[in-house]
Amino acid sequence: MTNQAFGVHHxxxxxxxxxxxxxxxxxxxxxxxxxxxxxxERMAGNLRDKNIAFQAAEAALREGEGWLEENGYKEDFDEEKYDLSRDLAEQWDGVDPEPIGSHDQFSDQLYADPVYHIGKPNKSQKYKGDIDSGICNLHPVVSRSVGRLETTTVVLRTYYGICDS
Incomplete structure (x- = not known):
């Protein structure tokens, strides 16, 4: 008997x-x-971390401007303590030179509290139209914030002017 007889095919x-x-x-x-x-998901988490660090650095920057507004210009700015030139600002580690203050509103969401530093002022002429109307002291204000992860760092810099009336 063959397999074909029973209808079985290979x-x-x-x-x-x-x-x-x-x-x-x-x-x-x-x-x-x-x-x-x-x-x-990782990209979204990193973006959120960067945004929180940016907002904290912005808040610290505004707090530094507020410090200047309250304390005003001081003739006795310590050259070494307040020296944070343009080149150093982007690499500032938040420790050296010593920060002037910190902002703790975001402390539960960040690796470290954001800090700010106020640099030695640059003098500038203030003009209204063609008339010299005094001297302005332009203070560089630098803030640094670290996100939830130590690798997420935001450094912001602005110049805040305090002018003679």
Whole structure:
């Protein structure tokens, strides 16, 4: 007796091979989508961390301007303590030179409290139209904030003018 007599045919297994290839493709698509979602989540977390650090640095910058507004210009600015030139400002570690103050509103969301530094003033002429109307002391105010992670750092700099009346 032969197999053909009972209607049994020899199959080559093509359905099995096609099914396995299809399963492999679906697995690759699934793994890729999981990796993409994970990357998107990490990017969103990093963006949030940077935004919080930026807002904290901005708040510290405004607090530094407020300090200047309250304390005014001092003739006895210590050259070494207040020296934070343009080149050093972007690399300031928040420790040396010593910060003038800190802002603690964001302390539960950040790695460290944002700090600010007020530099030695530059003198500038104040003009209204063509008339010399006094001297302005332009103080560089630099703030530094670190996000939730130590690697997320934001440094901001502005100049705040205190002028003679």
């Amino acid at each position: 199959q080559q297994g093509m359905v099995l091979v096609i099914g396995l290839i299809f399963l492999l493709l679906m697995t690759v698509i699934g793994v890729t989508s999981i990796q993409t979602t994970t990357l998107d």
